[in-house]
Amino acid sequence: MLILDGIGDRPVKEIGNRTPLEAAHTPNLDRFATNGVNGIMDTIAPGIIPGSDTGHLALLGYDPYQVYSGRGPFEASGLDMNLHRGEVVFRCNFGTLEEGIVTDRRAGRIKDGTDLLAKAINQMKFDIDFVFKESVEHRAVLVFKDPNLGPLVSDTDPHLEDRPLLVSRADDNNLPNLRTAGLINKFTEMTTAILSEHPVNLERVERGEPPANVILSRGAGSVPDMSSLESLKGIRSAVIAGIPLVRGVCGLAGMDILSAPGATGGLDTDLESIFKTIVGNIDDYDFILVNIKGPDIPGHDGDHSCKIEFIEKIDAALPLLESMEDTYIAITGDHSTPVMVKNHSGDPLPLTIIGKEVRVDDVASFGERSCAKGGLGRIRGMDLLNILLDLAKRAEKFGA
C-alpha cells in the first residue's frame, strides 16, 4: 500500500483547471492505472477530513471513531515509548513563559539540555505515576500512567504566541476527564517552578536565550485498545514512513518499522532508497505500508508547481517496484491536500490496484477524475486492506 501523502487535489485555474496530479507527466503511474483496477476512495467517509493519524488508522482497517481520542498516544508510540491501554498521553512543547504569557511556544527552538530538563521533571514527586520524554528540539511527550483518567481535556498550549498560558478544562463533567484536567494544570504549575530554577535555563537566560520554563501540552488522547494486525488478520506487516506520527500509528497496530537509508519526511527524501527497501523486504511480510510525505508539503504551501514536480519524481522512481511479480500494489493517498485549500480536505483520493488477478478496467491514467470511472467505484479507506488481502488470498471466509 503506497500512500502518497496529500496527493488528492482540486482543479487549479493556473494549470488549465487540472489538478497537479492530472497536470503532471506521469507515464509510469498511468501504466499502473492502465494495467490495474481503479477507483476513488474516501479515507474515512465522504467529506470527512482525515488527519495523518486518523487517515492511516482507517487505511489499516481500524475505525478511527472507535480507537482515536487524540494524537498524543500515536506521537508517543512513534517515540518507541512503552504504552498501556487507557493511559492518557499529551504532546508537549518546551516553551517560554513570562508573567503568565507564552512569549515563545518553542523556547527558541531549544536544541541542547532538554534531556536534563526532562530528568528533573521525572524526579518530581507527583500525585500519580507519569513519564515525560523529550523528543527532537522543543518537542516532548507526557504519559499519565493512571487507569482512572479520561482523555477529553483542552490544551494548555495557546497555539499562538504572546497569549496567556491556558487552563486545561474537561470537555464534560465526567470524573475521569475532570481528574485529568486537574492533574495537567497541577503538572504545568509544578514543572514551571522546577524548570525556572534549573541550571540549563539559568545559563540560557545568562546567554540571552529564552528559557524553556513551561511545558505546553496539547492533543491529549488515551492509549486505545487496538488488537494487532497480526491477531486481527493473521498477517505479518511493516511500515516505511518518514514521519514519526505514521510510524506511531503503525507501531500501535503491531507492525514492524523498517528504515530506508536517506528516506525523510521531506521533499529531499530518497525515493529510490524507499522503493528498494520495499522490494528488499517484501518476501518477509504479507503487507507493507509505505508513506511518502512529499506531496503533502507543497499542498500545505499552496505551491502547485512544486507538487507537480514532486509527483513526477515519484513517477520516475516507480519502475523499481515492477520487479515484485507476485505482489498486489495499491497506490493512493491518506487525504487530499489541495493547493487551493492549503490544508487537508475531504475530497476523495484516486486509487489504483495492480496485480495478477485484478479485473483490469479501461482507465488509462492515474488522476482524480480518470480513476473515478474505474471498476472499483467509490470505496472507503477502511475497506482497502480487506480488498488487498482478499485479492492476494490472505483473507479468511466469514461464515461457511
Next chain:
Amino acid sequence: MLILDGIGDRPVKEIGNRTPLEAAHTPNLDRFATNGVNGIMDTIAPGIIPGSDTGHLALLGYDPYQVYSGRGPFEASGLDMNLHRGEVVFRCNFGTLEEGIVTDRRAGRIKDGTDLLAKAINQMKFDIDFVFKESVEHRAVLVFKDPNLGPLVSDTDPHLEDRPLLVSRADDNNLPNLRTAGLINKFTEMTTAILSEHPVNLERVERGEPPANVILSRGAGSVPDMSSLESLKGIRSAVIAGIPLVRGVCGLAGMDILSAPGATGGLDTDLESIFKTIVGNIDDYDFILVNIKGPDIPGHDGDHSCKIEFIEKIDAALPLLESMEDTYIAITGDHSTPVMVKNHSGDPLPLTIIGKEVRVDDVASFGERSCAKGGLGRIRGMDLLNILLDLAKRAEKFGA
C-alpha cells in the same frame, strides 16, 4: 432475487483475460442488462469473503455480524427443527473412533440405522435438555436446549482423518462458552460409550464395516434473534434453493420453502422447473429468493469451461421469467467463486435489476466489468432487498 451462486470471477488468462461470465455466450442475460439498471455488489463489505450462510443473511437484509455466530443453527433450520433463540446448535457427523483416533470421519458413509442410533442418544440421561437428529447419510445436528450456554467453542471434529478426536475449548473465559465446551466434551464421551455397544454398530463390525461410534461436532452457533421478513418489512416471502443451508437461512427469516421438481444443488438441476416454479408462485408472494448453486461448483473445481457451460444453460432458460410483467427481477450472486481461487472470494458481484420503472442505463452486457459502469454504482448486499421493495412500491417511508 435470482442468486447465481458463486457467479463472480476474476480474469482468466486461458479465455483471453475474460471472466467465465464475460466469456460465456449469454444473449438473454445481456438483454436483461440492456433493459435494466446495473451495478456491482459487495454482499457483506468490500474484500469480505462471504459464506453461503452469511451471504444469504446479508441478501435478506440481516447484518451477519449481528446474527451469525456459527453454521449450526442454519443447518438445523434446514432440517425443519424447532429452534429457540439462544439454543446452541452443532453440525455433527457419525464417525469411527479407534483408540482415540478418528479413522473415518463419515463412518463409511453410513446409510442405515442412524435413526436407531439417534434414538438411543436421545434416551440418554444428560446434564441439560438436548435434541439430536440424524440427517442424510453420516450427517446429524445437535441442539443444546439450555439458555445459559455460549456458542464460542472449538470443534471436536479434527476435520482430517487419522487424527485424534479433539477436546472442545471455549474461545474465551466467558462462563457460557466454558459451560458449552464442558458439555460437548461430556456428550461426546457419553455417546461414544452408548454407540459402541449399540446393536447397529455391533452388526456393522461383524460385517467388517466401520462402526458409527463417535459423534464429531463442529460449527457451533447460537440460534439468533431474527425477526421474520414479514414482521420487519411486511412482506410474504419464499425461497427456492437446492441446498439445505440456504433453505435454513431463509427458514429462520420466516420464509416459505418452495420446491421445484427436479431442482437440486448440483449441475444436474432442472433450471426450467425452477423458473416455472417462480412464475407459478409469484402471485402468492411479495418476494421470492432463488438460489441456483451450479456456478459455484466449477468455481471450486477451478474449471472455467464447465462454469461457462452452466452459465449458458442458465441463460438459455431465462426467457421463461419474461412472462412476469409486473415483477422486478434482480440477478446477482451471493459471492464470487473465481476459478483461479477455487474458493469463495470477496470480489464484488455483477448485479442487474429489471422492471417497469428502473432507471435503465447504457450497460449492454451482464458481466463483472460491464456492470461496474452501471447506474447502481457499487452497493452492499444488505441494501438490495430494500432497493427492490422500494422499486416495487412495497417499502414504507422512514419519517414523515
